[in-house]
Amino acid sequence: MKVLFYGRLADAIGRDIEIEAGGASSVAELRRRVAASHPDAADALGRSRAVIASAMVGDEHVIAAADQVEFLPPVSGG
Amino acid sequence: MSVVAQLESDVLDPQLELAELTEQARGDGAIVAFIGLARPETTRGDAVDAVVLEHHPTMTRQSLEDIAVACGQRFDVSHVRVVHRYGTIPAGEPIVFAGAASIHRRAAFDAADYLMDRLKTEAVFWKREVGEAGSSWIEPTEADLADRDRWG
Numbered sequence: 001m002k003v004l005f006y007g008r009l010a011d012a013i014g015r016d017i018e019i020e021a022g023g024a025s026s027v028a029e030l031r032r033r034v035a036a037s038h039p040d041a042a043d044a045l046g047r048s049r050a051v052i053a054s055a056m057v058g059d060e061h062v063i064a065a066a067d068q069v070e071f072l073p074p075v076s077g078g
Numbered sequence: 079m080s081v082v083a084q085l086e087s088d089v090l091d092p093q094l095e096l097a098e099l100t101e102q103a104r105g106d107g108a109i110v111a112f113i114g115l116a117r118p119e120t121t122r123g124d125a126v127d128a129v130v131l132e133h134h135p136t137m138t139r140q141s142l143e144d145i146a147v148a149c150g151q152r153f154d155v156s157h158v159r160v161v162h163r164y165g166t167i168p169a170g171e172p173i174v175f176a177g178a179a180s181i182h183r184r185a186a187f188d189a190a191d192y193l194m195d196r197l198k199t200e201a202v203f204w205k206r207e208v209g210e211a212g213s214s215w216i217e218p219t220e221a222d223l224a225d226r227d228r229w230g
Contacts, residue, residue: 007132007204008215054136072134075141076205077218078114078162078174078197 001063003034004070009048012041028059030069048073082159083146085139090163095175102157103179110186111177112194118169126169126209133164134202141202145193153189155180160193164203192229199226 004016019033027050035042050057051070063069080102092113103109116129146160157179167173174197178189199218206215218226 006134010132011215051137054140070134072137072202073204074217075200075202076131076216077199077222078131078201078203078205 001065002068003030004068006070007073007076008044009041009071009073012044013038025062026059027057027061027063027069030063031059031071034071044073045071079150079155080157081143081146081150082157082161083139083143084161085133085142086161086163087165088163090161090172090175092172092175095159095161096177099157099159099177099179102159106156106179107181108183108186109177109179110183110190111175112190113172114174114176114194116167116169116171116173120207120209120211120214122211124209124211126207128166128168128208129173130166130206130208130213131164131173132204138164138202141200142197145196145200148196149178149189149193152192153178153180154182154185155189158189158193160197162197162201162203166208169209195222195225195229198222 001019002016003019005013031045035045048071051072052067096111099109118126120126142160142162146158150158155178159177161175163173176190176193178186180186199222206213
């Protein structure tokens, strides 16, 4: 599963990473896994919104194998 | 009522945008246009070479459109025009054009004010200033949020 990051999260983690789809069933679980492997990004990750197919999803959302998850830190505005 | 909401990567020519809005506004009595520029200094006074606005491939354009459409519905305006740049914007260059046309001036003033208060806090961009103090991410200030909250 591809996970994409923006803003300060992309600085800390990279634009995207590959995660084994079987290991993260919910957004909350995925958030925990990414934070565990990138502790310096944990704070920004905790304040970020998860998005699948351009729609925001909650932490309880179950991720399908084909989903691409994006984490959007708080926006700066224009 | 017409709404234009555009995301541009390279060039934003405020005079051209104003000319197009003026052309559309025949029959109206007022146009108010705001032009936002990339500031040459941080709030702490360090020199800024450029502002970098990162965007999302779909949600950024959608956020501009949502704000522009809401503006058109809220105020008695004939035309709303928002054009926003993304990418690396050298200090001093325009970042955003936000304009509105109406029969009477108050609606156009309010509409432009509303557009900018929402764009400054809700438009989907991640912004950093690059200059002598390095690179730093920027988030809306308390004052920006208070300005937006005036509109309920």
